[in-house]
Amino acid sequence: MTRQPRRTRVVVVGAGMVGIRFAEEVARADREGRFEVLVLGEEAYEPYNRILLTELVAGRADLASLALARPDGVTVRLAARVQEIDREARTVQVDGEAIPYDHLVLATGAQARVLRVPGLDGDPGDPLPGGVFVLRSVDDARGITAAALNAKRAVVVGGGPLGVEAACGMRLRGVAVDVISFAGHLLDRDLDPEPGRLLAAAVGDLGVTFHGNAALAGVTHSDGHVDGVGLDDGRTLAADLVVLAAGAVPETALAAAAGLEVAHGIVVGDDLATTVDPAVFAIGDCAQTPSGVSGLVAPGWEQARALAQRLVHGEIGEPVPVVLAGAAMRLKAAGVSLVSMGRKASNADGARVLTMSDPYARRYVEVVLDGDELVGMTCLGAAELSSTLSVQFGRPGVVPLDPLQLLAPSAGQADAAAGSPTTMPGSTTVCRCNGVTKRDLVKAWEGGACSVDALATTTRATTGCGGCTSLVRGICDWLQTSDPDDGVSTRSARSTSGDGVSQVEVLDREPVVKGA
Amino acid sequence: MTDTHCPYCALQCAMRLAPGADGDLAASPREFPTNRGGMCQKGWTSADLLRTADRITAPLRRDPDGRFVEVSWDDALDEIAARVSKLQDAHGRDTVAVFGGGGLTNEKAYLLGKFARTVLRTRFIDYNGRFCMSSAAAAGNRAFGIDRGMPFPLTDLGGADAVLLLGSNLADTMPPAVQHLGGVRERGGLVVVDPRRSATARLCDDGAGEHLPLVPGTDLTLLLGLTHIVLAEGLADADFLVERTNGLDDVRRSVAAWWPERVASVTGIDEGRLRRIARQLAAASPSRGGAGAYVLTGRGAEQHVDGTDTVTAAINLALCLGLPGRVGSGYGCITGQGNGQGGREHGQKSDQLPGYRMIDDPSAREHVAAVWGVEPDSLPGKGVPAVDLLMRLGTDDGPRALFVHGSNLVVSAPDARTVTERLASLDLLVVCDFVPSETALLADFILPTTQWAEEEGTMTSLEGRVIRRRAAVTPPAGVRSELDILAGLGARLGAAVALPTDPREVFDELRRASAGGRADYAGISYARLDAGEALYWPCPTEEHAGTPRLFAEGFAHGDGRARMVAVSPRGRDDDLTRESPIFLVTGRVLQHYQSGAQTRRVRRLNDAAPAAYVELHPQLAARLGIEGVEEVRVTSSRGSMVAQARISADIRPDTVFAPFHFAGLARINSVTNAATDPISGMPEFKVCAVAVEAVGPTGPSVHPELEEVAR
Structure with missing residues (x-):
């Protein structure tokens, strides 16, 4: 037997959603067990779903339900902070231990941006003043939740998805919330102004007040605890709880110290390798690909999959381009439904745009079509439609010829109602189990079957699932009313034929149809 | 007047067979917990099956020129046995394979498994329940330690x-x-x-x-x-x-x-x-x-x-x-098929012996071998699941002969064109059926069997209750029960085991073979069933009342706990492309059962649902220029089918539906995907990617490559 070759060591720095996913993808792709994967996580918590932190704030999820699966065959070390990368020796330093790697994958994510304004002008790394939080970790979410117990007014700095979700979450805990943003409307990166304004109205209905074109000028405190924020227009807002949700900064310190190229994020090529060192890669929020820095989990997962495929299958297969455009934004905020994907009206680039705006109901639906393909959608206040549209996104060949139907899929479609016994057409099937039409029943009646029992015996209607019993009774009543004399005379002229026992049993039981 | 149950699905509606007004035998529903006195069109018209015009009443052998000729039972069985022996001598025991069905009675399913393992001694046996129940069975076993639908x-x-x-x-x-x-x-x-x-x-x-x-x-x-x-x-x-x-x-x-x-x-x-x-x-x-x-x-x-x-x-x-x-x-x-439950418990599955015993478990082999009176080592090992088996047929190292019982593979198998080619490439195909099904028409021998109201036996319904099927009429002269056929073949192949032909005797043996197994029938007898007892397995002794509800005390794993297993989606095997942008799903219509081999022969059902159709949403129809009066062609990378368009807002705009009961050009399984679940071996019938197009009203609606394979 040949000697087992040494396994390729892959060290992942960062046990967040992208780092863990990458490890999982390697473990899944590596059928022969050629790879040894070690994930180093800085936090002491089990790897968790960071996306759901706002659900913790809202009280719609508990902490245990956030823990992510630990991929089989992968080692995860928690509370393991990497101090240094030695690219020469191909090791990383953790608490004095040098851990060797063949491939190093940086999935260090991002830090919340702390605006350095008066009242928040401590050094990076200093604790924030009491009552001021970012929302990036479980500890942050726990802090906000605890603070919300006693808080009366909260200010959220930042009008992006995180800010809106946090605001709605705290609102669920009974705190009055103001959201401030330097942008003119909420979610300005994802939405055009009109849907943005409607979103503000929708969250306003929930009790969240939006202040646009308002930059944070300072934070005031008393006794070490925040008591208000100042805006650049001179206004002040009282607040005993402040959440900073003004964007994130890629976590690049480790990479920069190791001499890797860092711009906004850690610079990588389409192959996700750093420009300086082909053995070091970066994925997720910390990575700056040729298409930019993502900040969303879906592109990060896509990068994780692509890189795992590249590492495990080597040169096999085409390099997977990292696409950031069209990433979906789905707001998770109780009481507000919002999804946006792909292009919007303002960057439709010649594609066909249809919009439906319904300010009264805080609804806005916009679809962008390129030929027979849905390439963009914005859907506010129409949850059912948003899920219907999002599964059609990027799928050519199935959008309706008239895209108006995308905005109102069921409008104008008459539902095939059962109708009343009087008005339903003769060809209507009354008993599906036995294929009996209204015409069959009328014919049987005319032949002398002038009761529900007799109709059942003659036509077998009602003898399957019994679901049509009330309808047959209705038809029977209608026939009785419309032609009573004839009914009576023919009924007496004819006796029930065949074995009627079972039919009687069927008809004695309660009808199944609701409202019977 | 005979009290029995419907020949079709797993609900097994209770029915009474008695002469109707016209003197012919007719079915009417009986009060019973599952059907509560109700019955559908299939049940009401089931007695028509007994009078189907093209009933086969003598063994048929295919002539060299391709025509079927009647032969005597002795000649048919002699020749089949001789050809089996010759093939096995030349290519080993596994060169003969067996394909069973979830519509067979417990007795037939049991004896078929015994015949395969002790007479043919092939490891290649599986059945069409692989297409229906195998994923739920695998998951049930994994979670609960037992599989009862x-x-x-x-x-x-x-x-x-x-x-x-x-x-x-x-x-x-x-x-x-x-x-x-x-x-x-x-x-x-x-x-x-x-x-x-x-x-x-x-x-x-x-x-x-x-x-x-x-x-x-x-x-x-x-x-x-x-x-x-x-x-x-x-x-x-x-x-x-x-x-x-x-x-x-x-x-x-x-x-x-x-x-x-x-x-x-x-x-x-x-x-x-x-x-x-x-x-x-x-x-x-x-x-x-x-x-x-x-x-x-x-x-x-x-x-x-x-x-x-x-x-x-x-x-x-x-x-x-x-x-x-x-x-x-x-x-x-x-459960779908009439005996989908019992059919998977008594030895038709490639990896199982009677009583839901696993064939690779030494103690299970020992127990069953003792009941059969053979050496445990003489029993073959694990075979392969249905799709794998079918795709091997006629290949260089695959089986060269196949016995088919209670299944119409040509219509019901996924990627049916390929399966049909595999069947056609066999040296010997023997089909036991009572009508010339599409599969039977490919056979070298068709052995005509008795059908539901002509035989005694038991079925296990969707709720794990064992019920009695009873004979109401004498079968036509010239047909034989599958138990007789297996015994006849066994005798000619030098069987060292008993192959009883009386259903009650077979059932009593099944009880012994299943005793102590997961699906334990030991305490269930014809006498108790005939006395009206409602017996659900497991029922280990004659004193035991059966088990209507499982898991009250504990789950069937050693520690009594259910096992939760983390799972994640694998994704569709055949995903959408620009060329095939539409999902296909398949299913049943009320009037037909399975491949339609039976129900398409009942005039009243066929009149109500005479043909396949392709259901599509008005939006999709508009995009494709389909008005609803024309035929449409549904095409995947495996094949096409053609049927009437039926426009309905009851389906998603990105999906089409077609029923799977129809043959020839309307066979939707020409289109479906044979990719299987790695755990259960179940094929992915329920989603694949297709293109849909209108078939011109004047042009030919037929692709030459769609012609059925005929030898």
Whole structure:
């Protein structure tokens, strides 16, 4: 037997959603067990779903339900902070231990941006003043939740998805919330102004007040605890709880110290390798690909999959381009439904745009079509439609010829109602189990079957699932009313034929149809 | 006058056979818990099957020029046995394979397995239940340590506050069963998950519940999302999970990545509805004071490359809610074929011996070998699941001969064109059937068999209850029971074991063989059944009352706990492309059963549903320029089918539906995908990518390559 070759060591720095996913993808792709994967996580918590932190704030999820699966065959070390990368020796330093790697994958994510304004002008790394939080970790979410117990007014700095979700979450805990943003409307990166304004109205209905074109000028405190924020227009807002949700900064310190190229994020090529060192890669929020820095989990997962495929299958297969455009934004905020994907009206680039705006109901639906393909959608206040549209996104060949139907899929479609016994057409099937039409029943009646029992015996209607019993009774009543004399005379002229026992049993039981 | 049960589906409606007004034998329903005195068109017209015009009443042998000629039974059996011996001498025992069916009685299924293992001594036996029940079976065994489709009587559904039904159209497939949903519909708790607004989905109308028209093939994702919500919102039955399950932590972590908004973007079902359904199920669960809740799956959820995992996810959800093992709540799989349950318990599966014993378990081999009077070592090992078996037929190292019993593979197998080619490449194909089915027409020998009302036996219904099938008429001269055929072949092949021909004797042997196994029939006898006892397996002794409800005391694993297994979607095997942008799903119509070999021969059923059709949404029809009066062609990378278009808003605009009962050009299984679930071997019938086009009204509607293979 040949000697087992040494396994390729892959060290992942960062046990967040992208780092863990990458490890999982390697473990899944590596059928022969050629790879040894070690994930180093800085936090002491089990790897968790960071996306759901706002659900913790809202009280719609508990902490245990956030823990992510630990991929089989992968080692995860928690509370393991990497101090240094030695690219020469191909090791990383953790608490004095040098851990060797063949491939190093940086999935260090991002830090919340702390605006350095008066009242928040401590050094990076200093604790924030009491009552001021970012929302990036479980500890942050726990802090906000605890603070919300006693808080009366909260200010959220930042009008992006995180800010809106946090605001709605705290609102669920009974705190009055103001959201401030330097942008003119909420979610300005994802939405055009009109849907943005409607979103503000929708969250306003929930009790969240939006202040646009308002930059944070300072934070005031008393006794070490925040008591208000100042805006650049001179206004002040009282607040005993402040959440900073003004964007994130890629976590690049480790990479920069190791001499890797860092711009906004850690610079990588389409192959996700750093420009300086082909053995070091970066994925997720910390990575700056040729298409930019993502900040969303879906592109990060896509990068994780692509890189795992590249590492495990080597040169096999085409390099997977990292696409950031069209990433979906789905707001998770109780009481507000919002999804946006792909292009919007303002960057439709010649594609066909249809919009439906319904300010009264805080609804806005916009679809962008390129030929027979849905390439963009914005859907506010129409949850059912948003899920219907999002599964059609990027799928050519199935959008309706008239895209108006995308905005109102069921409008104008008459539902095939059962109708009343009087008005339903003769060809209507009354008993599906036995294929009996209204015409069959009328014919049987005319032949002398002038009761529900007799109709059942003659036509077998009602003898399957019994679901049509009330309808047959209705038809029977209608026939009785419309032609009573004839009914009576023919009924007496004819006796029930065949074995009627079972039919009687069927008809004695309660009808199944609701409202019977 | 004879009391028996319907020949078709697993509901096994009780019926009485007696001469009707015209003097011919006619069927009428009897009161019975599963059908509650109801019966559908199939049942009402079932006696017509006994008088089908093209009944085969003598063995047929194919002439060198391709025509069938009648031969005597002795000649047929002599020649088949001689050819089998010759093939086995030349190529080994595994050169002969056996394909059984989920419609066979327990006695036939048992004897067929015994014949394969002791006379042919081939490892290659499997059956069409692989196409129906295998994913639910694998998941049930994994989670509960036992596989009984419904581990509770069907009538229990009546008291529930909520029923989540995934991928089952029981209003068409087994209409009388709808009665058991009456209670939950009155309470507004029926949730039907189906890409189509099927007859069953329509049961949710008018406040009776909710229909979730999800993207085909995303049932697993939906279930992960519901489980996520139950755990995240603290709706789970924490005490139950601690006391009666293992593996919660893995499952909790695995669903952490499936938050409602993400699930909405995959399934097309919005997060508000997902939360509402999860809360409704939780409110109905016993731990939260509800009257009970059920999670039920059918083929729509199971026939996928991740079908086993889909059922596992359904079970995980049920376990989180504390449903299984509680009276009035639970998880169940709705069996399809008449004896889909019993057929998988007594030795037709490639890896199993009678009593649901595993063939690679030495003690199981020893027990069964002792009952059969053979050496354990003489029993072959594990074979391969159906699709794998079929694809090997006639290949260089695959089987060269096949016996088919109770299955019409040419119509019912996935990627049926390839399967048909494989069948045609065999040296010897023997088909036992009572009509010239599409598969029989490919055979070298057709051996005519008795049918349902001409024979005695037992069936095991969808709820695990063993019921009696009784003979009402004398079979036509010239046909034989499969038990006789196997005995006749056995005698000619030098069988060292007994192959009894009396069903009662076979059943008594089955009881001994199953004794101590997972599906223990030891205490069930014809006498007890004939006395009217309602006997559900396991029933280990004649004194035992049977087991209507499993898991009350514990689950069937050694530690008595249910196992929760973390699962994640594998994704469709055959995904959409620009060329094939539409999903295909398949299913049944009310009037037909399985391949239609029987029901297409009943005039009244055929008049009501004479042909296949392709159901498509008005929006899709408009995009494709289809007006609804023309035929359409549905094409995948495997093949095409042609049928009438039927435009209906009851289907998703990105999906077409076709029924699978029809042959020839209308055979939808020419299009379906033979990719299988790695655990269960079940093929992915329920989603593939297709192109749909109108077939011109004047041009030929036929592709030459669609002609049936004929030798």
